[in-house]
Amino acid sequence: xxxxxxxxxxxxxxxxxxxxxxxxxxxxxxxxxxxxxxxxxxxxxxxxxxxxxxxxxxxxxxxxxxxxxxxxxxxxxxxxxxxxxxxxxxxxxxxxxxxxxxxxxxxxxxxxxxxxxxxxxxxxxxxxxxxxxxxxxxxxxxxxxxxxxxxxxxxxxxxxxxxxxxxxxxxxxxxxxxxxxxxxxxxxxxxxxxxxxxxxxxxxxxxxxxxxxxxxxxxxxxxxxxxxxxxxxxxxxxxxxxxxxxxxxxxxxxxxxxxxxxxxxxxxxxxxxxxxxxxxxxxxxxxxxxxxxxxxxxxxxxxxxxxxxxxxxxxxxxxxxxxxxxxxxxxxxxxxxxxxxxxx
Amino acid sequence: xxxxxxxxxxxxxxxxxxxxxxxxxxxxxxxxxxxxxxxxxxxxxxxxxxxxxxxxxxxxxxxxxxxxxxxxxxxxxxxxxxxxxxxxxxxxxxxxxxxxxxxxxxxxxxxxxxxxxxxxxxxxxxxxxxxxxxxxxxxxxxxxxxxxxxxxxxxxxxxxxxxxxxxxxxxxxxxxxxxxxxxxxxxxxxxxxxxxxxxxxxxxxxxxxxxxxxxxxxxxxxxxxxxxxxxxxxxxxxxxxxxxxxxxxxxxxxxxxxxxxxxxxxxxxxxxxxxxxxxxxxxxxxxxxxxxxxxxxxxxxxxxxxxxxxxxxxxxxxxxxxxxxxxxxxxxxxxxxxxxxxxx
DNA sequence: GTTAGCACTCTATAAGCTTGAGTGCTAATA
DNA sequence: TATTAGCACTCAAGCTTATAGAGTGCTAAC
Numbered sequence: 001x002x003x004x005x006x007x008x009x010x011x012x013x014x015x016x017x018x019x020x021x022x023x024x025x026x027x028x029x030x031x032x033x034x035x036x037x038x039x040x041x042x043x044x045x046x047x048x049x050x051x052x053x054x055x056x057x058x059x060x061x062x063x064x065x066x067x068x069x070x071x072x073x074x075x076x077x078x079x080x081x082x083x084x085x086x087x088x089x090x091x092x093x094x095x096x097x098x099x100x101x102x103x104x105x106x107x108x109x110x111x112x113x114x115x116x117x118x119x120x121x122x123x124x125x126x127x128x129x130x131x132x133x134x135x136x137x138x139x140x141x142x143x144x145x146x147x148x149x150x151x152x153x154x155x156x157x158x159x160x161x162x163x164x165x166x167x168x169x170x171x172x173x174x175x176x177x178x179x180x181x182x183x184x185x186x187x188x189x190x191x192x193x194x195x196x197x198x199x200x201x202x203x204x205x206x207x208x209x210x211x212x213x214x215x216x217x218x219x220x221x222x223x224x225x226x227x228x229x230x231x232x233x234x235x236x237x238x239x240x241x242x243x244x245x246x247x248x249x250x251x252x253x254x255x256x257x258x259x260x261x262x263x264x265x266x267x268x269x270x271x272x273x274x275x276x277x278x279x280x281x282x283x284x285x286x287x288x289x290x291x292x293x294x295x296x297x298x299x300x301x302x303x304x305x306x307x308x309x310x311x312x313x314x315x316x317x318x319x320x321x322x323x324x325x326x327x328x329x330x331x332x333x334x335x336x337x338x339x340x341x342x343x344x
Numbered sequence: 345x346x347x348x349x350x351x352x353x354x355x356x357x358x359x360x361x362x363x364x365x366x367x368x369x370x371x372x373x374x375x376x377x378x379x380x381x382x383x384x385x386x387x388x389x390x391x392x393x394x395x396x397x398x399x400x401x402x403x404x405x406x407x408x409x410x411x412x413x414x415x416x417x418x419x420x421x422x423x424x425x426x427x428x429x430x431x432x433x434x435x436x437x438x439x440x441x442x443x444x445x446x447x448x449x450x451x452x453x454x455x456x457x458x459x460x461x462x463x464x465x466x467x468x469x470x471x472x473x474x475x476x477x478x479x480x481x482x483x484x485x486x487x488x489x490x491x492x493x494x495x496x497x498x499x500x501x502x503x504x505x506x507x508x509x510x511x512x513x514x515x516x517x518x519x520x521x522x523x524x525x526x527x528x529x530x531x532x533x534x535x536x537x538x539x540x541x542x543x544x545x546x547x548x549x550x551x552x553x554x555x556x557x558x559x560x561x562x563x564x565x566x567x568x569x570x571x572x573x574x575x576x577x578x579x580x581x582x583x584x585x586x587x588x589x590x591x592x593x594x595x596x597x598x599x600x601x602x603x604x605x606x607x608x609x610x611x612x613x614x615x616x617x618x619x620x621x622x623x624x625x626x627x628x629x630x631x632x633x634x635x636x637x638x639x640x641x642x643x644x645x646x647x648x649x650x651x652x653x654x655x656x657x658x659x660x661x662x663x664x665x666x667x668x669x670x671x672x673x674x675x676x677x678x679x680x681x682x683x684x685x686x687x688x
Numbered sequence: 689g690t691t692a693g694c695a696c697t698c699t700a701t702a703a704g705c706t707t708g709a710g711t712g713c714t715a716a717t718a
Numbered sequence: 719t720a721t722t723a724g725c726a727c728t729c730a731a732g733c734t735t736a737t738a739g740a741g742t743g744c745t746a747a748c
Contacts, residue, residue, distance in 0.1 A: 161503040
């Protein structure tokens with residue numbers, strides 16, 4: 001099933017061309033290309049072979065050819081024209097990272113926005129893994145006799161807060177004592193282990209020092225049990241509407257509903273193997289994404305993978321450009337995050 | 345320009361019918377309605393008058409009639425069939441408010457979601473006016489030698505946080521002292537006045553007690569200057585795609601882009617006169633909303649208006665149902681918020 | 689192995705025709 | 719005078735037909 005040089009050339013030109021114009025390509029127009037020096041009849045023969053092998057398809061009996069998913073897959077794996085990002089794009093990225101933003105979430109959010117602007121596709125960023133952050137400080141602020149707010153600060157500067165009910169007749173003065181105990185014992189503990197630790201170690205201490213401790217322990221443990229899924233950030237949600245393959249309102253609806261739901265996207269994003277990966281069409285296992293490709297890239301903080309950023313476009317997307325862009329972008333983002341947060 | 349009883353009846357039936365089916369209505373089909381007991385010829389005469397007065401329009405010379413914006417306006421102002429929300433809807437709303445949610449933002453967010461599900465339109469909620477919240481507590485958590493996080497808690501349980509740079513060679517031990525001063529002097533002050541107050545009153549104190557105070561004061565004041573616009577929450581962003589008037593992909597694109605941008609929506613929402621208001625089509629002064637109507641309703645906390653919630657639908661929307669729903673909803677929401685936060 | 693040539697296929701577009709829902713006007717009716 | 723029946727007319731939507739153009743596959747010649 002080895003393809004000849006000529007077949008590879010034809011396949012590549014067909015896909016490049018289709019990515020550009022979204023129109024089926026015929027043998028005659030192919031034969032006119034500079035790179036190609038054989039007659040349309042020859043090309044027709046080669047195309048027939050390529051079709052038989054499943055790399056290209058016809059939209060109807062007498063139409064030109066269009067890449068199949070298998071064709072795109074081969075193209076992405078073997079035929080990608082190597083490409084460095086455009087200078088202008090690189091500068092734009094640099095300028096974003098040059099701004100003094102501190103919150104990690106804002107950086108990630110902004111990343112999604114910039115990438116969608118640069119690519120005209122939809123950008124999706126999966127926020128950092130908060131669960132693995134380590135506790136820096138817990139604070140408890142009573143609002144009134146019945147409610148209080150627990151505030152958690154992590155080593156990366158992430159802040160979470162949640163209201164909870166105080167047990168009836170709880171002495172507000174005990175709160176500070178309790179906060180001190182918690183800070184003493186829990187600082188440096190990863191958020192995901194907090195709940196466990198509270199029940200295993202802290203309960204004993206609280207029993208000694210705090211009256212009426214039982215009601216508040218469960219409330220607190222519940223509050224600190226940061227089981228929230230990681231946040232998703234989007235840029236250019238509606239960019240897909242400009243693509244000719246989404247002129248069908250039902251397709252658009254399917255796609256946008258799935259984006260709005262977030263659940264499906266989250267499932268796709270969380271299985272994040274390190275590096276850059278391309279999922280084409282049905283490889284995404286999702287009917288709303290049948291005509292889409294998703295390119296994911298991970299970014300890190302120091303040695304540790306912390307997040308994923310992805311570009312969602314039509315299967316006919318500019319793989320080469322997007323991949324090189326993501327390459328450059330995640331490298332820069334990693335550098336920035338490492339510098340910002342690794343020095344504690 | 346007073347309309348006769350019969351003209352009113354005809355106008356009402358036309359609009360009711362069009363809201364239901366999105367199809368132009370002809371004299372013959374009107375004459376078959378139970379409410380109407382005169383011939384199609386008579387109706388044609390009346391329709392001609394109504395058209396001349398600008399309440400209805402034809403889509404082409406021999407088509408049935410369709411309500412004009414003026415028609416909808418008259419309908420909303422004078423012809424709305426009074427209607428109580430459906431029992432099932434009321435129960436759904438009640439059940440939402442019965443859940444024990446504490447954070448105001450979550451309540452508002454959930455409100456938008458529920459309303460969009462109940463109406464099948466897009467729901468938009470403008471969050472509470474944070475600026476008018478009063479400071480409950482400021483906390484400053486140093487992350488490392490160069491950065492710290494300022495955390496503000498307000499009387500309504502709203503939490504904001506922002507990272508800022510510490511001036512070089514700032515003594516970390518001074519931070520607690522500073523936080524104490526700030527809390528002493530600023531508790532109870534509305535967020536919008538914080539910055540002013542810091543420069544007028546606190547600077548003097550800090551100068552006495554804190555070394556190297558000048559670098560940190562501007563950083564802090566900047567951080568505490570909560571000038572963020574109020575948050576917007578959406579529900580059912582893609583619901584509009586199911587409306588027949590949005591089968592045109594360009595219209596959809598305009599509308600969704602404007603929603604994604606948030607700016608335009610924010611401008612519409614922030615001019616929130618108390619009570620329920622209807623803006624029809626071009627009354628919204630926004631080309632993306634030409635075929636849309638926006639119904640806004642305010643909700644309160646005790647005596648004070650705190651937020652706005654709105655339903656965005658096609659001009660052909662079910663005004664009566666939506667208005668009664670919003671009426672009921674905001675009353676309930678107001679009760680809940682008043683109960684939750686007014687007891688401090 | 690490559691290519692020229694030809695018959696064939698299918699889409700897209702435009703033009704023509706028909707149907708049906710609707711109108712406006714006029715004259716007859718209550 | 720207000721209402722209605724009747725009729726000629728209009729237009730959109732749907733269907734059919736014709737045409738042009740881009741493309742294919744196959745065969746035979748180079």
